[in-house]
Amino acid sequence: xTGGEGxxxxxxxxxxxxxxASTEPLTVAQLRxxxxxxxxxxxxxxxxxGHYAGRGVNLVERGGRWHFQTAADMAHLLRRxxxxxxxxxxxxxxxxxxxxxxxxVSRAEIEAIRGVQVAKGTLDVLMEAGxxxxxxxxxxxxxPLLYATTxxxxxxxxxxxxxxxxxxxxxxxxxxLDPVDLAMEGMLERTVTESSLENDEGDD
Amino acid sequence: xTGGEGxxxxxxxxxxxxxxASTEPLTVAQLRxxxxxxxxxxxxxxxxxGHYAGRGVNLVERGGRWHFQTAADMAHLLRRxxxxxxxxxxxxxxxxxxxxxxxxVSRAEIEAIRGVQVAKGTLDVLMEAGxxxxxxxxxxxxxPLLYATTxxxxxxxxxxxxxxxxxxxxxxxxxxLDPVDLAMEGMLERTVTESSLENDEGDD
Amino acid sequence: MSAADDMADLFESRRAPDEVLxxxxxxxxxxxxxxxxxxxxxxxxxxxxxxLALVEQYxxxxxxxxxxxxxxxxxxLVMAAWLAYLKSAMLLPKAEQEEPSPEELALRLHxxxxxxxxMRDAGARLMARxxxxxxxxxxxxxxxxxxxxxxxxxxxxxxxIAAYGQVKARTRPVTHxxxxxxxxxxxxxxxxxxxxxxxxxxxTRLESFLPEGVSGPLGRSALASSFVAVLELAKQGRVDIRxxxxxxxxxxxxxxxxxxxxxS
Numbered sequence: 001x002t003g004g005e006g007x008x009x010x011x012x013x014x015x016x017x018x019x020x021a022s023t024e025p026l027t028v029a030q031l032r033x034x035x036x037x038x039x040x041x042x043x044x045x046x047x048x049x050g051h052y053a054g055r056g057v058n059l060v061e062r063g064g065r066w067h068f069q070t071a072a073d074m075a076h077l078l079r080r081x082x083x084x085x086x087x088x089x090x091x092x093x094x095x096x097x098x099x100x101x102x103x104x105v106s107r108a109e110i111e112a113i114r115g116v117q118v119a120k121g122t123l124d125v126l127m128e129a130g131x132x133x134x135x136x137x138x139x140x141x142x143x144p145l146l147y148a149t150t151x152x153x154x155x156x157x158x159x160x161x162x163x164x165x166x167x168x169x170x171x172x173x174x175x176x177l178d179p180v181d182l183a184m185e186g187m188l189e190r191t192v193t194e195s196s197l198e199n200d201e202g203d204d
Numbered sequence: 205x206t207g208g209e210g211x212x213x214x215x216x217x218x219x220x221x222x223x224x225a226s227t228e229p230l231t232v233a234q235l236r237x238x239x240x241x242x243x244x245x246x247x248x249x250x251x252x253x254g255h256y257a258g259r260g261v262n263l264v265e266r267g268g269r270w271h272f273q274t275a276a277d278m279a280h281l282l283r284r285x286x287x288x289x290x291x292x293x294x295x296x297x298x299x300x301x302x303x304x305x306x307x308x309v310s311r312a313e314i315e316a317i318r319g320v321q322v323a324k325g326t327l328d329v330l331m332e333a334g335x336x337x338x339x340x341x342x343x344x345x346x347x348p349l350l351y352a353t354t355x356x357x358x359x360x361x362x363x364x365x366x367x368x369x370x371x372x373x374x375x376x377x378x379x380x381l382d383p384v385d386l387a388m389e390g391m392l393e394r395t396v397t398e399s400s401l402e403n404d405e406g407d408d
Numbered sequence: 409m410s411a412a413d414d415m416a417d418l419f420e421s422r423r424a425p426d427e428v429l430x431x432x433x434x435x436x437x438x439x440x441x442x443x444x445x446x447x448x449x450x451x452x453x454x455x456x457x458x459x460l461a462l463v464e465q466y467x468x469x470x471x472x473x474x475x476x477x478x479x480x481x482x483x484x485l486v487m488a489a490w491l492a493y494l495k496s497a498m499l500l501p502k503a504e505q506e507e508p509s510p511e512e513l514a515l516r517l518h519x520x521x522x523x524x525x526x527m528r529d530a531g532a533r534l535m536a537r538x539x540x541x542x543x544x545x546x547x548x549x550x551x552x553x554x555x556x557x558x559x560x561x562x563x564x565x566x567x568x569i570a571a572y573g574q575v576k577a578r579t580r581p582v583t584h585x586x587x588x589x590x591x592x593x594x595x596x597x598x599x600x601x602x603x604x605x606x607x608x609x610x611x612t613r614l615e616s617f618l619p620e621g622v623s624g625p626l627g628r629s630a631l632a633s634s635f636v637a638v639l640e641l642a643k644q645g646r647v648d649i650r651x652x653x654x655x656x657x658x659x660x661x662x663x664x665x666x667x668x669x670x671x672s
Contacts (some may be wrong), residue, residue: 018553
């Protein structure tokens with residue numbers, strides 16, 4: 001990344017070639033398998049991603065997997081048909097968000113947040129898109145299945161990791177990722193009286 | 205190729221992105237259609253191809269159409285054999301041993317010696333491992349195929365010739381001719397009588 | 409004041425049916441969804457919405473929807489009943505309030521709406537990101553990496569010769585194996601029983617004629633041979649045999665004349 005351009009070394013050339021050629025994002029382990037015991041693949045990836053930073057194609061890391069993609073500001077040139085690859089329903093969108101911000105999470109927990117049953121098709125669609133996966137069972141009576149997001153989810157939405165989820169820290173800090181019961185306990189301790197709930201009686 | 209690196213201009217970036225994302229090689233006319241009335245696409249392509257000349261990915265022109273391809277000297281990375289160690293099955297082991305001791309030998313003869321049928325897959329595996337080879341046909345009715353071991357077989361098992369294989373006498377001396385079943389029987393008998401003796405003592 | 413009156417009141421209230429109310433009933437994903445949209449229409453921070461106003465709007469909507477002869481989903485009516493209860497509780501003087509307090513119920517609803525709103529916003533922000541295949545693109549025609557699996561077969565020389573040994577052992581005649589077993593031959597047994605019977609004057613168990621301390625295969629061989637030997641000796645008239653019943657112990661004694669017995 002020091003800008004010593006001109007002649008990339010063999011490691012960079014090999015990384016470049018492998019990542020360009022691959023149909024899937026590649027992990028460091030996969031790259032090591034391809035390139036053999038190359039000196040320092042993580043450093044090479046950083047250097048390469050630095051080199052491509054300002055270009056029309058960028059090298060990015062998503063959930064530990066690396067791939068090349070076109071720069072975001074080139075979207076207008078490349079978006080030939082304006083249709084979204086997967087037009088999610090609102091239910092699908094909310095369900096995906098709930099899973100991403102709460103994972104691992106059970107269907108019942110999703111329903112508690114949405115206040116409505118999760119239609120059978122919703123989870124199927126998200127699963128089919130490759131964005132969510134079953135992630136074990138919760139050790140409570142009934143042992144409900146848990147859901148979590150996948151590496152493809154991070155890849156598709158351009159997130160380096162779950163920590164990059166928009167507003168995750170704020171939501172967590174505001175307690176908005178805690179279940180209502182938990183939040184209630186905290187609130188009640190602080191007493192409800194000063195809340196804005198009853199001061200509008202005079203409004204009408 | 206003046207190497208004005210660092211910040212590629214918008215034309216170069218757009219060309220880069222368009223060529224990268226395209227599913228097929230693009231002509232200058234097609235690029236112009238995508239990029240609009242960009243100043244000088246041919247010059248941009250030349251500059252870009254200069255930039256990529258020494259890298260792991262090259263921009264090349266074939267019959268007026270441009271595309272990215274991985275550098276020729278990186279081709280070996282793109283196809284890789286992953287070696288998986290596997291243990292030969294017992295049937296495979298026995299068949300190989302019979303061929304080694306009796307070569308050249310037909311499948312029917314192997315079966316006669318083993319006292320069990322030899323699946324075709326077994327011979328295939330040995331062939332794939334490079335340990336046996338077809339060795340002509342036996343001049344009997346049906347002209348069955350004969351099998352023999354290979355030089356690789358000797359190398360793998362650390363033998364300088366087939367005569368290094370231990371003879372039947374050696375095997376007997378080493379206890380390798382003791383049928384497994386009988387040895388087992390002996391052991392069982394001993395334990396059974398021992399326990400019955402104990403019972404008798406208790407009866408008295 | 410009954411809930412029905414309440415709803416009628418609200419429906420006739422000055423609140424003009426805004427566009428929210430003209431949208432068909434199916435546009436809402438359940439009561440909470442509807443409530444959230446009503447709350448948002450208050451155009452204030454969700455933290456400062458008036459639950460009471462919200463309840464009124466909801467009941468108003470339900471009444472309006474019913475007037476439009478739309479089929480109401482049970483979920484919405486349950487929520488309406490609950491909200492009507494909440495509203496009446498909130499209007500009661502504090503002293504007459506029951507547990508849980510209406511503040512608590514209102515707070516709970518408030519928290520639920522906040523959470524749903526947070527997730528709805530998060531979903532929208534997710535969808536608005538630069539998405540692969542929509543805003544950013546992977547390589548259009550990647551060459552692909554091909555990984556060919558090659559089996560490396562493993563076997564040692566020991567495995568090889570052991571396998572051969574087993575083939576040979578399995579297919580070899582097994583007669584020699586029997587010869588290895590320790591046995592007591594019939595001749596030996598006749599000689600032994602014949603010698604010992606002279607000293608036993610009373611009925612004696614067959615087993616006591618076996619050599620001392622034999623066991624295992626040899627023991628069984630000795631027993632079998634001795635039994636045959638006893639039969640042979642009986643045939644020669646040298647022993648008497650007695651058995652009380654099937655599988656009972658076998659007893660034998662010297663078949664010599666009784667006088668001899670007394671004499672000794």
